[in-house]
Amino acid sequence: NIPRTQQTADILPLPRPETQAYLDALVELVKRAADEIPDAPAALYLRPTLIGTDPVIGKAGSPSETALLYILASPVGDYFKVGSPVNILVETEHIRCAPHMGRVKCGGNYASAMHWVLKAKAEYGANQVLFCPNGDVQETGASNFILINGDEIITKPLTDEFLHGVTRDSVLTVAKDLGYTVSERNFTVDELKAAVENGAEAILTGTAAVISPVTSFVIDGKEIEVKNQERGYAIRKAITDIQYGLAEDKHGWLVRVC
Numbered sequence: 001n002i003p004r005t006q007q008t009a010d011i012l013p014l015p016r017p018e019t020q021a022y023l024d025a026l027v028e029l030v031k032r033a034a035d036e037i038p039d040a041p042a043a044l045y046l047r048p049t050l051i052g053t054d055p056v057i058g059k060a061g062s063p064s065e066t067a068l069l070y071i072l073a074s075p076v077g078d079y080f081k082v083g084s085p086v087n088i089l090v091e092t093e094h095i096r097c098a099p100h101m102g103r104v105k106c107g108g109n110y111a112s113a114m115h116w117v118l119k120a121k122a123e124y125g126a127n128q129v130l131f132c133p134n135g136d137v138q139e140t141g142a143s144n145f146i147l148i149n150g151d152e153i154i155t156k157p158l159t160d161e162f163l164h165g166v167t168r169d170s171v172l173t174v175a176k177d178l179g180y181t182v183s184e185r186n187f188t189v190d191e192l193k194a195a196v197e198n199g200a201e202a203i204l205t206g207t208a209a210v211i212s213p214v215t216s217f218v219i220d221g222k223e224i225e226v227k228n229q230e231r232g233y234a235i236r237k238a239i240t241d242i243q244y245g246l247a248e249d250k251h252g253w254l255v256r257v258c
């Protein structure tokens with residue numbers, strides 16, 4: 001997550017937070033909040049925020065040279081609801097954000113998708129929108145998208161157009177450990193539709209819920225049921241087992257705080 005903040009700082013642009021100071025701040029905050037960390041699967045939600053602070057009103061043409069990094073921490077309940085419906089509207093006309101801003105992690109991400117998400121809810125009872133401009137399957141308003149077709153895991157290769165999720169990366173890593181073939185390649189709505197009709201699974205990935213298995217899609221106004229969620233659940237468990245210290249942390253993801 002730290003390199004991703006730095007990548008966002010470079011693109012916006014804002015001053016780039018220094019790695020060790022950033023990590024030290026996170027560790028110190030978690031230590032101080034230790035009494036308020038709930039038992040898993042609830043969690044302490046951490047939301048680092050970087051804002052420009054130059055005391056100048058006319059900043060349209062030049063970047064802020066100073067910035068404040070602050071970290072919000074809050075106990076949250078279990079984000080994940082087993083068996084809850086995840087109905088996704090497949091949208092081929094609109095894009096989530098300007099294509100050169102896809103890698104930026106900022107509050108505006110949620111705002112820019114919100115209009116389409118609310119419309120999808122009102123018109124189709126959908127929970128989220130999968131943005132697929134001209135048929136190119138990209139991501140939803142706030143999570144990455146992965147297709148699980150038999151032993152193949154398919155997701156769009158990293159480009160400037162979409163957010164490089166840390167959970168996406170974790171899922172691909174764990175999936176390889178579990179024996180899946182990982183294909184980072186472009187794929188279309190037609191391929192997605194055919195795969196789901198033939199029994200493929202689909203998942204959304206993001207920090208809060210880790211993995212949300214999709215239960216149905218709306219494509220061209222028609223609802224298509226996703227029949228299986230087992231593989232998604234199994235990959236999710238493989239990741240949360242590492243987070244909870246129940247499985248070996250082979251990739252050095254855990255940071256010891258106390």
Ligand SMILES: *Cc1c(COP(=O)(O)O)cnc(C)c1O
Pocket residue numbers: 105106109110139140141142143144163164165166167168205206207208
């Ligand atoms: C945060 C976010 C994601 C998921 O990223 P994670 O690092 O896995 O939490 C995906 N897409 C968008 C647009 C996001 O803002």
